[in-house]
Amino acid sequence: MKTYKPTTPSKRHQTTVTYRGVLTKGAKPLKALTHGFKRDVGRNSQGRITVRHKGGGHKRSYRDVDFMYNKIDIPAKITSIEYDPNRSAFIGLAVYKDGEKRYVVIPKTVKVGDTFIVSAKAPLFPANRLPLKVIPVGTFVYNVEIKPGNGSKLIRSAGSFGQVVANDNGYTNVKMPSTEVRKVSENCYACIGEVSNSEYKLQNFGKAGRSRWKGIRPTVRGSAMNPVDHPYGGGEGAQGRGLRRAKTMWGKPSGKGQKTRTPKKYSNMFIVTRRKVGKNKNSK
Numbered sequence: 001m002k003t004y005k006p007t008t009p010s011k012r013h014q015t016t017v018t019y020r021g022v023l024t025k026g027a028k029p030l031k032a033l034t035h036g037f038k039r040d041v042g043r044n045s046q047g048r049i050t051v052r053h054k055g056g057g058h059k060r061s062y063r064d065v066d067f068m069y070n071k072i073d074i075p076a077k078i079t080s081i082e083y084d085p086n087r088s089a090f091i092g093l094a095v096y097k098d099g100e101k102r103y104v105v106i107p108k109t110v111k112v113g114d115t116f117i118v119s120a121k122a123p124l125f126p127a128n129r130l131p132l133k134v135i136p137v138g139t140f141v142y143n144v145e146i147k148p149g150n151g152s153k154l155i156r157s158a159g160s161f162g163q164v165v166a167n168d169n170g171y172t173n174v175k176m177p178s179t180e181v182r183k184v185s186e187n188c189y190a191c192i193g194e195v196s197n198s199e200y201k202l203q204n205f206g207k208a209g210r211s212r213w214k215g216i217r218p219t220v221r222g223s224a225m226n227p228v229d230h231p232y233g234g235g236e237g238a239q240g241r242g243l244r245r246a247k248t249m250w251g252k253p254s255g256k257g258q259k260t261r262t263p264k265k266y267s268n269m270f271i272v273t274r275r276k277v278g279k280n281k282n283s284k
Helices: 199-204 208-213 265-270
Strands: 074-084 090-095 101-105 130-131 140-142 152-154 161-166 171-175 179-187 189-192 271-273
Touching: 074 101, 152 199, 265 271
Parallel strands: none
Antiparallel strands: 074 090, 090 101, 130 189, 140 161, 140 189, 161 171, 171 179, 179 271
């Protein structure tokens, strides 16, 4: 992490991720794999806000990152490691042996010049991609598919990793970063290793303005609102929430240890162990 001299109040506690020695110096986004895009900023197709605290921020170009990994048994070489403003992990420009170029999310320890391959017979090296059924128990994985051939959907953010726990009856049990243990088809592919930029969660923005550059809008406390706007609202002067259980703005339970998952969700049958929450979160 990079720290700063306290020349201003915002610099005093500000920390940033050190890019020097990690990202490729002078590397610019490949034009063929970048394009402009209209950001949703938390709104659905009807224009209604479905995710709060999003909006504004610096203009970005979208990098077409390959999550399908459909070039089987063709080795690729990482020619540059780049910053991506649309995700927390670093991305690498992979040049395949047939000449095609694609951006991929890269793991820790992978450097410029390293190679990887998508194959059922690939060795267990970081960035290599194999079916879960041939990955040994205890191995760290990322970029995991939910359905075979459907592309990576799980464990893609900076510093995250899953762990292969068991293989049984056509399924592989994968322990997620949330501590949930989930069944995934053994024919699904996964990459070996941990996602890069593990220091991402440790950085301190230092000032409110930097959050706005990132497109993060302010979060207003429920207790500072009116009764019409939030269950915690109202009261004379500063008061507690006055409720035994924490609630969202819409009255849904949201506190520590409270279950918020849909009771009859289709994927419940694939969950072996629920994620640990509240007081049990740090217990083994």
